[in-house]
Amino acid sequence: MSIIVLGTVALDTVKTPSGRRKQMLGGSAVHFAMTARLFTSVNLVAIVGSDFPKKYIDFLHQKGIVLTSLIKEKGNTFKWEGQYQGDLNTALTLNTELGVLSAFRPVITEEQRTIKHIFLANVDPDIQRHLLQHMHSPQLVGLDSMNFWIKHKRKALLRLLRKVHIYVANDQEARSLSGESNLIKAARYLYSRGPKMVLVKKGEHGVLFFSNKFIFALPAYPTDTVIDPTGAGDTFAGGFMGYLSKAKRINPANISKALSLATVAASFNVEDFGVNRTCRLKLGDLEKRLVKFRKYILF
Amino acid sequence: MSIIVLGTVALDTVKTPSGRRKQMLGGSAVHFAMTARLFTSVNLVAIVGSDFPKKYIDFLHQKGIVLTSLIKEKGNTFKWEGQYQGDLNTALTLNTELGVLSAFRPVITEEQRTIKHIFLANVDPDIQRHLLQHMHSPQLVGLDSMNFWIKHKRKALLRLLRKVHIYVANDQEARSLSGESNLIKAARYLYSRGPKMVLVKKGEHGVLFFSNKFIFALPAYPTDTVIDPTGAGDTFAGGFMGYLSKAKRINPANISKALSLATVAASFNVEDFGVNRTCRLKLGDLEKRLVKFRKYILF
Numbered sequence: 001m002s003i004i005v006l007g008t009v010a011l012d013t014v015k016t017p018s019g020r021r022k023q024m025l026g027g028s029a030v031h032f033a034m035t036a037r038l039f040t041s042v043n044l045v046a047i048v049g050s051d052f053p054k055k056y057i058d059f060l061h062q063k064g065i066v067l068t069s070l071i072k073e074k075g076n077t078f079k080w081e082g083q084y085q086g087d088l089n090t091a092l093t094l095n096t097e098l099g100v101l102s103a104f105r106p107v108i109t110e111e112q113r114t115i116k117h118i119f120l121a122n123v124d125p126d127i128q129r130h131l132l133q134h135m136h137s138p139q140l141v142g143l144d145s146m147n148f149w150i151k152h153k154r155k156a157l158l159r160l161l162r163k164v165h166i167y168v169a170n171d172q173e174a175r176s177l178s179g180e181s182n183l184i185k186a187a188r189y190l191y192s193r194g195p196k197m198v199l200v201k202k203g204e205h206g207v208l209f210f211s212n213k214f215i216f217a218l219p220a221y222p223t224d225t226v227i228d229p230t231g232a233g234d235t236f237a238g239g240f241m242g243y244l245s246k247a248k249r250i251n252p253a254n255i256s257k258a259l260s261l262a263t264v265a266a267s268f269n270v271e272d273f274g275v276n277r278t279c280r281l282k283l284g285d286l287e288k289r290l291v292k293f294r295k296y297i298l299f
Numbered sequence: 300m301s302i303i304v305l306g307t308v309a310l311d312t313v314k315t316p317s318g319r320r321k322q323m324l325g326g327s328a329v330h331f332a333m334t335a336r337l338f339t340s341v342n343l344v345a346i347v348g349s350d351f352p353k354k355y356i357d358f359l360h361q362k363g364i365v366l367t368s369l370i371k372e373k374g375n376t377f378k379w380e381g382q383y384q385g386d387l388n389t390a391l392t393l394n395t396e397l398g399v400l401s402a403f404r405p406v407i408t409e410e411q412r413t414i415k416h417i418f419l420a421n422v423d424p425d426i427q428r429h430l431l432q433h434m435h436s437p438q439l440v441g442l443d444s445m446n447f448w449i450k451h452k453r454k455a456l457l458r459l460l461r462k463v464h465i466y467v468a469n470d471q472e473a474r475s476l477s478g479e480s481n482l483i484k485a486a487r488y489l490y491s492r493g494p495k496m497v498l499v500k501k502g503e504h505g506v507l508f509f510s511n512k513f514i515f516a517l518p519a520y521p522t523d524t525v526i527d528p529t530g531a532g533d534t535f536a537g538g539f540m541g542y543l544s545k546a547k548r549i550n551p552a553n554i555s556k557a558l559s560l561a562t563v564a565a566s567f568n569v570e571d572f573g574v575n576r577t578c579r580l581k582l583g584d585l586e587k588r589l590v591k592f593r594k595y596i597l598f
Contacts (some may be wrong), residue, residue: 087480181386183503184523204482205504206518217518217595219505224483296516297596 001245002041002066005029006106006131007121007144007234009046009070012274013081013095016088018227024274025056027078028121028144031231033065034278035238035265036119038286039246043112045069045131047104049077063279069108075100088226088270089203106131117245120164121234122146125156132163140250142166142241143195144233150177162194168237174200183208184215197255199240201233209259214252218259221267221293228273232266235278239265239286264289300544301340301365304328305405305430306420306443306533308345308369311573312380312394315387317526323573324355326377327420327443330530332364333577334537334564335418337585338545342411344368344430346403348376362578368407374399387525387569388502405430416544419463420533421445424455431462439549441465441540442494443533449476461493467536473499482507483514496554498539500532508558513551517558520566520592527572531565534577538564538585563588 007029013022033042043066052072061067076099082091104127116139120128125145132138143164149157150173157177161167167190175181178189187198187210200208202220209216239262247254264286271277306328312321332341342365351371360366375398381390403426415438419427424444431437442463448456449472456476460466466489474480477488486497486509499507501519508515538561546553563585570576 087474087482175386182523182525183386184521188523202504205501206516208518208521215521215595217505217521219507219516219518222483222507222514222516224481224487226481296514 001117002043002115003036003117003119003241003245004043004045004108004112004115004135005032005036005119005121006045006128007032007119007123008078008101009044009048009052010078010080011052012230013079014228014230014273015083016228017085019273021228021273023079025059026080026231026274028123028231028234030060030275031234031269031278032119032121032238032241033060034063034275035235035262035269035281036242036245037064038239038281038283039242040117041066043069043108043115045106045108045112047071047073047078047100049073049075049100052077059279069106069112071104071107073100073103082230084229087204088229091230106134108134116140117241118142119237119241120144120160121237122149125149125153125160129156129160129163132160138163140165140241140244142168142237144168144237145173147173147176158193161190164195166197166199166241167195168199168201168233168240170201170203170233174198184210199259201236203229203232207236207259207263209255211255216256216259218263219297221264221289222296223267223270226270229270230274232269235269236262236266238262260290260293261286264293300416301342301414302335302416302418302540302544303342303344303407303411303414303434304331304335304418304420305344305427306331306418306422307377307400308343308347308351309377309379310351311529312378313527313529313572314382315527316384318572320527320572322378324358325379325530325573327422327530327533329359329574330533330568330577331418331420331537331540332359333362333574334534334561334568334580335541335544336363337538337580337582338541339416340365342368342407342414344405344407344411346370346372346377346399348372348374348399351376358578368405368411370403370406372399372402381529383528386503387528390529405433407433415439416540417441418536418540419443419459420536421448424448424452424459428455428459428462431459437462439464439540439543441467441536443467443536444472444476446472446475457492460489463494465496465498465540466494467498467500467532467539469500469502469532473497483509498558500535502528502531506535506558506562508554510554515555515558517562518596520563520588521595522566522569525569528569529573531568534568535561535565537561559589559592560585563592
């Protein structure tokens with residue numbers, strides 16, 4: 001079973017207590033794909049500008065990502081510049097340059113339209129809906145967003161929620177979209193708006209999973225190696241959707257396995273800048289760390 | 300095996316989104332005792348003023364707390380007034396009135412000096428050390444503190460750390476005392492200062508346990524009923540020390556059971572103002588909720 005992921009391909013400039021990197025390969029779709037590829041074939045739907053280095057295209061291709069619908073337009077690639085301080089939980093955005101992203105309309109092939117598993121990573125909700133409308137038979141649809149869209153396109157986002165099965169949000173976003181400060185109440189509200197599964201990512205504090213039948217709470221994998229948390233949330237989503245996409249059934253056992261693999265994947269992501277660590281990741285690395293993780297949280 | 304707990308007995312005035320309560324029974328030693336009593340006999344070492352209501356003395360007595368070393372002095376009982384907003388994770392202190400606490404020197408009986416399990420709840424580190432020096436044969440000593448003492452009596456606190464087995468801190472305190480922003484690094488530093496077990500309480504995000512041999516991470520019990528979080532940390536400590544005090548051996552199995560019981564106890568504490576819920580708690584309630592908790596975090 002393939003996955004199609006709509007999102008950003010970006011050039012990230014990041015400063016953390018461990019150092020600074022300029023115009024690294026980044027973006028929500030890239031981080032998602034770098035983990036999801038371990039489980040399934042990943043089709044990337046995104047846009048880059050004419051300044052996008054060919055070496056990154058080659059790199060993505062070499063990682064097995066299907067790039068048929070990666071559009072290249074005249075102009076600049078989407079650029080994000082951010083900084084982390086202290087506990088590295090919150091990114092301070094220093095600069096955002098939309099470039100070609102501002103005029104992005106996804107175009108996919110007829111074959112891709114038949115893909116049943118879809119992840120709508122963080123872009124304008126109108127673009128997310130646009131892609132979703134073009135899919136022939138969506139079976140498992142995940143959605144991520146961000147505070148900017150919650151504030152400026154709240155209605156469009158809530159409309160879109162009705163069409164998706166999985167909503168992935170960080171704690172701030174869950175609180176902001178629901179208007180509830182208690183995370184369980186927030187998750188319940190979001191659930192009531194459509195998605196059968198709500199995932200609230202809490203960074204170093206792990207994840208809360210909410211559905212009608214069960215709740216899961218998982219701490220993050222305890223690690224003292226946090227170099228660059230950029231993309232940890234998308235890595236998490238990639239692990240979660242990737243595993244579920246491969247699993248035959250969506251049941252509590254598979255969901256909790258997906259959550260734990262996603263947690264472990266995110267712990268690898270933060271260990272190096274950009275996709276430096278996740279691009280070398282193998283399924284065996286995840287399974288191995290999962291064994292350690294189990295020990296940490298058993299009682 | 301008995302426990303002796305040194306800490307505050309307070310009159311708390313608390314305002315939360317659920318309402319306001321005036322001069323409730325509170326304080327670190329009281330919240331600790333209210334859970335620890337489920338496992339063992341608890342000796343309370345604290346001070347109150349002449350304004351302390353007799354009904355509260357009767358109440359503590361009725362709960363089986365040993366009050367031999369609860370001193371009553373002329374003057375006012377320690378009073379704390381605080382407010383919670385939004386996600387209820389952080390208390391805003393509106394007023395603190397030390398009263399008789401400012402001249403408190405614990406006095407215990409010869410029999411109490413032989414008690415081997417000791418919890419030094421949050422008071423001046425000099426008072427904590429004073430009590431500890433009077434104990435004949437401390438076997439398991441737990442310590443809690445707060446940012447005020449970390450700032451103003453850092454050296455005394457670090458000296459005291461060498462004498463204790465368990466250090467309980469919230470995430471802010473752990474970061475502030477260690478100077479490390481990563482919680483694993485912070486816990487490792489605190490461990491290096493003496494205590495064989497370091498517990499970092501993260502409120503709604505659960506707890507991190509650090510020792511030389513193993514790390515445990517547990518999310519909080521997922522609950523949408525948060526009325527008043529005051530004393531949740533002391534309730535947690537009471538459950539943890541209480542269970543370990545009763546357990547024959549300190550091993551990974553008992554530590555993780557203690558952590559999970561403590562987590563569940565804290566989830567009861569926040570469900571009502573002050574000790575309104577924990578005072579009615581039975582061991583069976585903890586065990587019952589533990590079964591649900593296990594389901595939430597298994598994978």
